[in-house]
Amino acid sequence: MCAVTQHLLRPGARTVTQLDGLGVRRGGVLLVHASMRSAGGDAGDLAAALRRALGPEGTLVVPAFTPENSDTSRSYLDRVRGLSEQARAAVRAAMPPFDAATSPAHAMGVLAETVRRTPGALRSGHPQTSFAAIGPAARALLRDHRHDCHLGEDSPLARLYEADAQVLLLGTGFESCTAFHLAEYRVPAPARRRYRCVVASEGTRRWWEYEDIELDDGDFAALGTDFVRRMPAGSVRTGPVASAPSRLFGFRAAVDFATGWFKDHRPGGS
Numbered sequence: 001m002c003a004v005t006q007h008l009l010r011p012g013a014r015t016v017t018q019l020d021g022l023g024v025r026r027g028g029v030l031l032v033h034a035s036m037r038s039a040g041g042d043a044g045d046l047a048a049a050l051r052r053a054l055g056p057e058g059t060l061v062v063p064a065f066t067p068e069n070s071d072t073s074r075s076y077l078d079r080v081r082g083l084s085e086q087a088r089a090a091v092r093a094a095m096p097p098f099d100a101a102t103s104p105a106h107a108m109g110v111l112a113e114t115v116r117r118t119p120g121a122l123r124s125g126h127p128q129t130s131f132a133a134i135g136p137a138a139r140a141l142l143r144d145h146r147h148d149c150h151l152g153e154d155s156p157l158a159r160l161y162e163a164d165a166q167v168l169l170l171g172t173g174f175e176s177c178t179a180f181h182l183a184e185y186r187v188p189a190p191a192r193r194r195y196r197c198v199v200a201s202e203g204t205r206r207w208w209e210y211e212d213i214e215l216d217d218g219d220f221a222a223l224g225t226d227f228v229r230r231m232p233a234g235s236v237r238t239g240p241v242a243s244a245p246s247r248l249f250g251f252r253a254a255v256d257f258a259t260g261w262f263k264d265h266r267p268g269g270s
Contacts, residue, residue: 012049015242019053022168022239022248027057029137029165031179031251034062034111038171038244043114046170046242051134059135061160062112063178064105069098070128070197075107097200098127105132111170124156127199127208131156137163148210150195151178152185157255165251171244174224179251181215183258187266190214219265227257 024030032050036043050060067073071092080088096103100123105113115121116132124130124145133141133156141163146154157178167179174180184190190213199208228236228247236249 012045012052015046015049016052018239018241019049022241022246023166023237024050024053024168024248025058025166026053026055028054029059029061029135029141029160029163030054030168031061031160031165032111032168032170033172033176033178034109034168035171035244036110039111039242040244041242043110046111047114047118049242054135057136059133059137059141060115061131061133061138061141061156061165062115063108064112064116064123064130064132065108066098066103066105066128066130067107069095069103069199070195071095072194072196073128095198097198097205099200100125100130105130126150126155127197128195129155147208148212150212150215151181152213155182157182160251161255163251167249167251167254168241169247170241171246173221174227175217175220177220177224177254179254180217180220180223180258183255183262184215185213186255186259187262189268191268223258223261223265226261227254231257 030050034046036046039046047060051058054060067075070076080091105116112132115134116123118134121132121134122138122142123132124142126145126147129150130145131142141156141159144154145156149155151157161182167177169177192211193214194209194211196207196209198205231253235253236247238245238247240246
């Protein structure tokens with residue numbers, strides 16, 4: 001069997017070709033938000049294709065958020081809406097404490113959970129908005145994720161900005177673009193609020209409360225539309241990855257654009 005035929009028969013070979021054509025940088029850092037429902041196929045094969053496209057010197061990063069362990073999260077508020085206080089207390093009592101080594105990231109989708117569980121993958125320590133990564137830059141990107149900083153200057157997002165990462169929205173829209181959250185920290189005097197979640201500490205389960213900025217992704221879709229429309233041609237590249245319509249763009253460009261956009265479009269932003 002010839003080498004070309006062997007290559008084409010490898011699982012994900014077509015996807016690697018698509019990623020190369022889209023502009024994924026070999027040896028770079030790539031933050032991926034993915035919908036396997038849109039992509040189709042097997043999440044393990046897709047993760048492997050992403051790593052092959054990045055090459056041995058590249059690093060793959062995914063969000064590994066855990067809203068299930070918080071009674072201030074949107075998912076909790078949706079779950080308990082209309083319940084009695086006794087029923088709400090039962091939900092809180094059953095919440096699993098966050099453990100960086102074992103807590104699943106089901107809310108982030110099958111690909112993110114697959115990457116998190118890949119041997120050699122690392123995970124940052126924030127009990128609600130952790131990230132997982134695999135590759136040579138993983139440790140540097142994920143270390144020192146402060147527990148009172150969801151997605152700001154003391155989170156992996158700031159390290160991704162410094163690393164000149166790329167963002168791949170694989171079958172997802174800009175409403176999933178976590179890069180935009182870093183921009184929320186870079187506007188003057190962002191609103192702040194209290195957060196609460198359950199964590200595992202020395203074998204015990206305890207509640208932890210902290211203050212951080214008020215995160216809001218409600219206008220990310222509109223922000224993304226303006227980002228595509230106003231950036232120079234070629235800044236946002238589009239094309240299929242597996243079976244999913246996808247977009248690839250620079251992390252820094254997205255954050256810088258969003259910072260200015262929030263100042264112009266959010267109350268008190270200027």
